[in-house]
Amino acid sequence: MVIMLFTPVILGALELANRIIMSPMTRIRAGEGCIPSERMVRYYAQRASAGLIITEGTHPSPMGRGYTYPPGLHTEEQAMGWRNVTNAVHAAGGRIVVQLMHAGRVSHSSLLPGNALPVAPSAIAVSGHVHTFAGSVPFETPRALETEEIPGIVEEYRRAAELSIVAGFDGVELHAATGYLPNQFQVSGSNQRSDAYGGSVENRSRFTLEVVKALCDVRGADRVGVKIAPGFTVNDTFDDDPAETYLFLTRSLNRMGLAYLHVGYDSGYGRGTAPPFNPIDLLRPAYTGNLLAVGGFLKGTGEAALAAGRAEAIVFGRPFISNPDLVDRLRLDAPLNPWDVNTFYGGDDHGYTDYTPLARSTG
DSSP states (O other): OOOGGGSOEEETTEEESSSEEEOOOOOOOOOGGGOOOHHHHHHHHHTTTSSEEEEEEEBSSGGGOOSSSOOBOSSHHHHHHHHHHHHHHHHTTOOEEEEEOOOTTSSOGGGSGGGOOOEESSSOOOSSEEEETTEEEEOOOOEEOOGGGHHHHHHHHHHHHHHHHHTTOSEEEEEOOTTSHHHHHHSTTTOOOOSTTSSSHHHHHHHHHHHHHHHHHHHOGGGEEEEEOTTOOTTSOOOSOHHHHHHHHHHHHHTTTOSEEEEESOOSSSOSOOOSSOHHHHHTTTOOSOEEEESSOOHHHHHHHHHTTSOSEEEEOHHHHHOTTHHHHHHHTOOOOOOOGGGSSSOSSTTTTOOOOHHHHHO
């Protein structure tokens, strides 16, 4: 019997060897200047057997930074650091796209140029704390963007897409989920604007759609993906009618001919609440393009989703952290290495590039 997970698939211009996708996962191991490090080269190359690697969230501008040591893609130096990563992944036979993530209000002034306040659609703070170089501190109330500033942020995304070509990426993904800047515009709880970017669902979707268009203008729609997580409230992404909001956004994206839509229904954060609906079931009828599904899938449940036509590929997250050879392990029904949560964010090679491959663990 043919197992669909291991069959090739074409997502727009991306020809993939299998339907097992590596999820974007923040690891906070870039070097100074947010330049990808040598250990990042090893980390991604080890996982090149995935049909497609989606990188960790990568900020498209200095004001988009949200963590202590995240990678960026707004300077030539960062692009060349990423070039080392993409060269290694391609040499190992893999495909890789960069996820562009502007943190917006999910940041802190100590991480931003000139200690500027984070920016957002509206001056509404996220509840909880943010990790900074000085430790965990409460989120600040962000500065509401002026209408005339927004096109400049769209242009920052466009420049990052141009740098993604220099960096050798096969495409780009917009992070429009889990409370980062596009998502802050999308949902009514964080967007209380009264201009063309607030109020109606059409207006709240405008920023995301303008950014997607800019990415498509540079890379071609068939090399652009978008990640959304309908209805999840992580980072205070509350919405009065999430079904209406995400159906409108999905139908709008459906007309753009993207490589894929990446839909999550497992926040993976351990905080926030789940939606009152299954996002895949809600959006599958509205989206006729390629859909990537994420949500704590195992081999059997992922295969079932593919067989039922609920997705074209399945996204695996934490299993890829501790199993760089996850594709082979799933193929052979081999046991999986457990992951170490304490090494997820920041640190050295331990818990990052030192997990034992299958050949040595069974040898």
